[in-house]
Amino acid sequence: MEHDELSGPHKEIIAEALDGLKSTLPYVIGIGGGAGVGKTTFANSLQNALECKGKNAIVLHLDDFFKSPEERQRIGTEWDENHVNLAEVRRVLESIRRGDSQITKLKYNRTTKKIEAETLELSGVDVVIFEGIYAISNEARLGNFLEFVDLPVFISAKLSDIKKRRFRQESEKPHPRTKEQMERHWNRGILPDLRKNILPSKKNARFIIDVDSNRNFSITSQCI
Known part of the structure; x- marks a missing residue:
């Protein structure tokens, strides 16, 4: 999704965010939705639009809080919420809400496949855009990150499009799963997680962005 294509949702979301910037603490926009729907693309574009x-x-990615491959292998599932360090996410969000100007956090490095420490600089930050599959969930077992979010947004797409995009993402990795491995990952991990954990958070969204097969969008608002 290109920046110009997103001018519509940018306009409404930015207007709401600017209206909410009334304190010295960063305003938190949460962007939820399934794997491959465009959360990261939208978050980065929204960041650019806000800076304009x-x-x-700044953008905070839930993917950065994945556990190491060794830890995830010990869990024994294809994918579920236990593969994410939810406690670390909450700790970081609590620090942001507390107004800390600098946070040392753990980050999963996808290149080295190791957990590393990094420093998050928040001095002078007006808006934190937190994006990830559980970003606007209010369920305790999923971190209840909605508790820290001022403006929840959900990006929605047809199941067939989500699958197609997720498989394409996998094929672009340096060491992708085989087609058979990816089918198993989808059926035993991604799809159950989408239905059980991700889609229920859609009801928490102030804005819902629907993305079609051609990457066109429509945006709706709902009372929460």
Whole structure:
């Protein structure tokens, strides 16, 4: 999704965010939705749009909080919420809400496949865009990250499109799963997680962005 294509949802979301910037603490926008729907693309584009409005924004990715491959292998499932260090995510979000200007956090490095430490600089940050599959969930077992979110957004797409995009993402990795491995990962991990954990959080969204097969969008708002 290109920046110009997103001017519609940008306009409404930014207007709401700017209206909510009334304290010295960063305003938190949460972007939820299934794997491959475009959360990261939208978050990065929203960051650029906010900076064009003179606001300092950073993006916080839930994917950075994945556990190491060794830990995830010991869990014994294809994919579920236990593969994410939910406690570390909450700790970081709590620090943001507390107004800490600097946070040392753990980050999963996809290149080295190791957990590393990094410093998050928040001095002068106006908006934190938190994106990830559980970003606007209010369920305790999924971290209840909605507790820290000022403006929840959900990106939605047809199941067939989500599958197609997720498989394409996998094929672009340096060492992708085989087609058979990916089918198993989808059927035993991604799809159950989508139905059980991700889609229920859609009801928490202030704005819902529907993305079609051609990457066109429509945006709706709902009372929460």
